Amino acid sequence: MNAIAGRVVLYGAILLFGIAGPYVFPAYTQQMASLWLFIVFALSWDVCGGQMGYNSFGNVFFLGLGMYTCAVTQVGLVYEVSEYTSARGGSAEFAFTSGEWLTGLLLGLPLGAVVAVLGAVVFGMFILAMRGHYFAICTLGLGIAAGELAAGWDWIGAGSGMTTPMSPSALGDTNVLLYYLAFVLAVIAFVFFRWLYSTRFGLAINAIRDGEEKAEAMGLRTTRDQGHGLGDRGRVPRRCRGHLRQPQDLHRPDRRGFLRCNVRRLDDPHGHPRRQGHAVGAGDRGGDLPGDEGAVLDLPARLAAGGPRAADRADRGVLPDRDPRVPARALPPALRPRRGRGGGRGRGGEMSAMLEVSGVTKAFGGVVANDDISLQVAQGSIVGLIGPNGSGKTTLFSSIVGYHPVDSGSIRFEGEELSRLRVPEVARRGLLRTFQQTRIYGEMTCTENMVISADLRKAGVLELFRAQPRDVEQRAGELLEFVGLYEKRRERAGSLSFGQQKLLELAMALMNDPRMLMLDEPTAGINPTLINGLIDRLTRANTELGVTLFVIEHNMRVIMNLVGHVYCLAHGQLLADGRPDEVKNDPRVLDAYLGAT
């Protein structure tokens, strides 16, 4: 309550200052107008640099588009622009009537915004494929190139720039009028960005900043989302910029007017997840996963009592209040089959290969990481992949989901050739992977991590800009409960321990509703008690959600308990395959692991 009251007071004071400003400090109207405009610049820089991780030196380009569009519109309504700009040097006076002036302003502002957005969209298509410092330098070049062009273009006044006409005295003080325009713009920009960051789009650009690779692996079309970011950036500042009239400073193109705006996150602009996790079992809030292991162990009991929330209520001695119209929920919705796929572990059952890898070879320089690998994963099965360190397991995973091209061979998923597709395209076909070293969006909360992972394969552009639907968050909560992280849902994902991050990554993958999930050492870093729970959950995900699993694992106990079929790699070659107990006792496999000849 205090926080809300404080916020109300703060916003109220700012609004009051904004409205009363020109009357209280009439001598500083122009400076205060600049203040509001700089707030707009800061907000616009923040959406690109701070939220999206794209540091731009070239906002001045959009600024210039807006300024010149607005100035040309205002002048051009009454005069030939060239006539106006050439005569201005000779100090000819140009008078506008009030009507002309207002029309020019009202037309010039939106036009300036539109042109700036168009500029952002056009250039965004080309320059958003760049990353990091290349983007920064490219935008630097873009801004200066545009400035140099303007400085050489006589029609818009070349080096001396344009001055927008003063308002006729009938309209009152020009500075006050422009002050209020700037103020209103700042308010609009603030509200707009507040809204924007509450939508899925806002989450998506944060996700890209925190881990673009992960975002692609989860099927986000990163450049698409970022393209919108640049477009937005074009919009707001432009609208305002069109009419600040300090021609000596701002309309002159020959100064390097980079917007030195609020630069956030200096230490880590791409926000690579900073792992601040602690060792599994070490004490964060009284131990790793307090109570969660318990949640694993008595999960069936809890589920029987009507879902996790109900289980919580039951814990507190409150009976689940069931709606009589709804049948008792044996499983929370997260655990119900969602696509009507047949479950079943398929051990030797149906043998339709969902994933078919044939003859895949991948070499890095002289090192042949995968040599003529062929294997199959049947729909609905759980298949394991084992092998000593460096035997090419992760390389094979990366080849399948599109991190690098394969040298030869084919990879088919549900009959479709994958080997030429790129990472987000593969992910969007329902084939997801998790990483050996966890990849999560470290600066976002667990729930946000989950929500951004929701399957939006068929969602259009517009849906990006809707607020998060309730049921997504509901499902996120259920899946977090499923992996035992519900209590941590509001914590920064980067603050979780490594084992918890692995669980979160699993939950994120499930959130995406995959057809098939490729897990890279899901139990590494997870304590032995929790591993039992994890095996149970993976099995459930397979039987109840119908997710086909393909698992890299070193832990033999997990392999024995989880998978129905196992492939063993060694030195990049397929050494053996069969039932786990067969492979485990295969002398070649033992040799590979123990190093005998």
Place this chain on the structure above:
Amino acid sequence: MSSLDILVQAPIFNLQLIIEGLLIGAIFALAAYGLALVWGVMNIINVSQGELVMLGGFVAVYFHGAGIHPIYAVPAAAVFLYIVGYLLYRLVVFRIVGRDMFISLLATFGLSIILQQLMNQAFGSDVRTADAGMGTQYLFGSQITVGEIKVVAFALAIVVGAILAWFLKRSRLGQAIRATAQDARAARVLGIDIHRVYAQTFALNAALCGAAGALVAMAYTVHPYFGLPYTVRSFMIVIIAGLGNLPGVIIAGMLLGIAELYAGFILGTQFQLAFVFGLLVVVLVWRSQRLARKRQFLE
């Protein structure tokens, strides 16, 4: 376009542009070589590169004003800038080595603005030159004019570049620099004081820029705000040639010089800088499109 017509009607002008472009291109390549050195060894893109060139230019202007022949300013500027570079490293740059590249962009960008404003205070914003008092050669029945000083500057640029290349290859410090570039951690483990190597690298780069700047001031002009275009040219050249590709840098530098002169001639000199920066955008877009076609995660 009438200027295009001239090029078609009087092909000899093409030769004029090409020769001029080659001569200035060698100096571009010199600055680019320094940028590539710092980038490769320290993983820093030095945005103040052009300002170091500008400082070297003002050393030549100062010599000229003091009545000393500006040719002596070339080694003097190299020594002076070596000291400046060393100090800059000890004051600022060591803080950003190994940090995210965007920090280095911001920090060196800030350096460039400071240097540029300092020189503006010290020398004023006028365009200056250090007249070396050399004549002009007239070729092909005086259809082509080549300033002798430009040829001298070209030759000196090649000499300075060759000295540095030889130094990196043969000297003990050069080997340490190259080792650090390949793997700073391994170099440190094997007893190389990498901060010393970094300081020397940055100072050498500054010296290179200083020599280039003195040549520019003699053969062309210098003013406090001409730094950024030199940085951008260097960056572009390195992007096109690739890091650590010395012949590539020289060729790319000369091509850029020629392209720029053509653009200035055809579009008008007021658009020459717009062309440079526009070309930077085009080169970067070309690079990213080329990379994007591969099935790979982009760094």
